[in-house]
Every structure is written in structure tokens, then in C-alpha cells.
Amino acid sequence: MRLSYPTSIKIIRVPCTGKVDILHIMRSFEKGADGVYVVGCREGDCHYNSGNFRARKRVEQAQQLLDTIGIGGHRVRMCNLSSSDGPLFVKYAQEMHEKILEAGPNPIKLAKKKAKAA
Amino acid sequence: MIVADKKPIEEIIETIKDHQSILVLGCNECVTVCEAGGKKEVGILASALRMHFLQQGREVNIAERTLERQCDHEYLEEIRDIIDDYDAVVSIACGVGVQFMAEKYQSKPIYPGVNTLFMGVTEARGVWTERCQGCGQCILASTGGICPVSRCAKRIFNGPCGGSASGKCEVDKELECGWQLIIDRLKALGRMDDYENISPLKDWSTDRAGGPRKVVREDVEL
Numbered sequence: 476m477r478l479s480y481p482t483s484i485k486i487i488r489v490p491c492t493g494k495v496d497i498l499h500i501m502r503s504f505e506k507g508a509d510g511v512y513v514v515g516c517r518e519g520d521c522h523y524n525s526g527n528f529r530a531r532k533r534v535e536q537a538q539q540l541l542d543t544i545g546i547g548g549h550r551v552r553m554c555n556l557s558s559s560d561g562p563l564f565v566k567y568a569q570e571m572h573e574k575i576l577e578a579g580p581n582p583i584k585l586a587k588k589k590a591k592a593a
Numbered sequence: 594m595i596v597a598d599k600k601p602i603e604e605i606i607e608t609i610k611d612h613q614s615i616l617v618l619g620c621n622e623c624v625t626v627c628e629a630g631g632k633k634e635v636g637i638l639a640s641a642l643r644m645h646f647l648q649q650g651r652e653v654n655i656a657e658r659t660l661e662r663q664c665d666h667e668y669l670e671e672i673r674d675i676i677d678d679y680d681a682v683v684s685i686a687c688g689v690g691v692q693f694m695a696e697k698y699q700s701k702p703i704y705p706g707v708n709t710l711f712m713g714v715t716e717a718r719g720v721w722t723e724r725c726q727g728c729g730q731c732i733l734a735s736t737g738g739i740c741p742v743s744r745c746a747k748r749i750f751n752g753p754c755g756g757s758a759s760g761k762c763e764v765d766k767e768l769e770c771g772w773q774l775i776i777d778r779l780k781a782l783g784r785m786d787d788y789e790n791i792s793p794l795k796d797w798s799t800d801r802a803g804g805p806r807k808v809v810r811e812d813v814e815l
Contacts, residue, residue, distance in 0.1 A: 496633065497637050501636075501637055501641060501644075502636075504644060540602065540637070540641055543603065543641075544641050546644060583644050586648055589650065590652045
């Protein structure tokens, strides 16, 4: 298919999205990520039965927490697709890329720069 | 185990906002099992606090540490060397741990990061329910292993009361009547004769009514 997706996206592979914890999402933002999206198998298709459902819940919790501390929960998203859904993978990547361009850079990155300059 | 629930982060931020260096201290025991105050929760809280203060233009030092327990001298001693590096501690252990920390480190402000609720069980993932109120005089032998002190809203000893309907308590329609549970269990055990025995008045002096309690065991004392 040789589809291309935005170069701003860095892929971190996990054995199952059930492995993704809120802590991983929080640390990503602390380290300067502008957004995080978790791409799991389609709902009902998880090889471990509930991994992607757990991931969805954790994404929702991370959204709440990020909203509370002022980073913005809209920077996190859960997506579902099957491993053969190349075009959908690209679609999600583009959507996320555009969403983050709209949201602007992670405020933590700017705050860290300011703190260093001071 | 002792069951606790996370405090809203806004409340924690409000209590610690004037400090510049804070230690977030977790506990590896009960609060880890009920997912409120273990190592993972320490990481999440510390990360959220760091980002919050950075957003406010303040680089606050938020450190993370989790002790095996916060209710024993030997584990609390592990932080004696580092405690002076911090202005304050947010302990996400149960109320027991927070208090023992405060007793041990008199000059250090200690703030609770969880709301401690009860002694209970994990009924299902994410569901914890109360089982014991530590009344100091266990009567489970005569009630089929179900406690009327913790499971009955009125803590009555010769129940059920008139508020029990279809096995539910009048306090909450979702709440099971403790005495219905006791009767069902005694029936299953073939011990309904025990139900006929009238319980005498309970001596509540071993409960909280007698003030804070203490156990001294000379056989294990050093």
C-alpha cells in the first residue's frame, strides 16, 4: 500500500494496549509530547479479551487528569482498528496530527523552556 | 485490608501549593491493592503535580518514594536520611500511615493524599466493600461468619429490623440487609437454631466508645 502518515508521529510498540497505563501517558506529556493517541484492536477483537477496553478507560482517566491540571484532555485519544486497516491507521494519524496542530504545543514544553531561561 | 480512595488532585494541590520541595510517599500494602496509594499512584500523582506547578510557572521539586509500609518504625526509618531534603510530604498511605509519619517526623508537614474509608474486601476489580469495623469483640462464630456490626446499618444484634424488605436495607435499596445474609447463611449451614438464641447486650467499651484502643502483648514484646 505504501501509505504515508505525518512524520510528527512517533510509534511506541506495546504487546497490547492493555499494557498502556495512565502513568505512560502522563510521562509522555511530562517529557514534552504534544499529544498521545493509543491505537488498539477493534473492540471485541482483543486477543486478551479486555486489553483495549482497559486502555480506553485509562485514556479517559488520563483525559480527566490532564484537564484538571490544565494540559487539556483533548490531547489524548483512543482509536481502534484491525492490523490490516492501513488506510484507517493513516486517517487516525492525520486526524491526530491536525488536532494537535490546532491545540498548539504542549504547555509543559514551553514552561520548561521558560524555567530554564529564567 | 484498609480501603482508601484517591483525594481529588485539586484538594491536594490546595494543601501543598506553598511548598517548594515535596515528597510523594506511597505504601506497598493495603492502598496498593485498592489502587489508591501504591507505587503506580505515586508516579501518577507526582507527574500531575509537577506538570501543574510548571504550568503555574513554578519548578517545584516533587520526588517519589514508596515504602513497604508506613505503619511500622523500621520502614519509616528508611526515609530519615532524605526527609530533610523536602519541605513537606504528601503521604498516600491510609490515615494510619499519615499519622505515624507525622508522629515520627514532628517538624515536617505531612498531608494526606487519600481518603481512608474502611476495612474491607475486593469484591471485584474496582469494587471494594466493608466487612469489619474492628469492634474488638468478634461474634462471627454465632452469626454464620457475617458481621451484624459492619453489614447492618443499625448494627443490631437481633435482627432484622422492620426496614428489611426483599433482602434489601431501607437505608439504600441497593444495600443487602446484613441480617438477611446472616439468616441465609445460617440456613445453608443448617444452624437456624443459633438464630433463635437472643444475643445479650454488647459491651461496646472495646469499640471506639472506649476511646483509642491499644493492644499490649507481653509474650511478643522485646
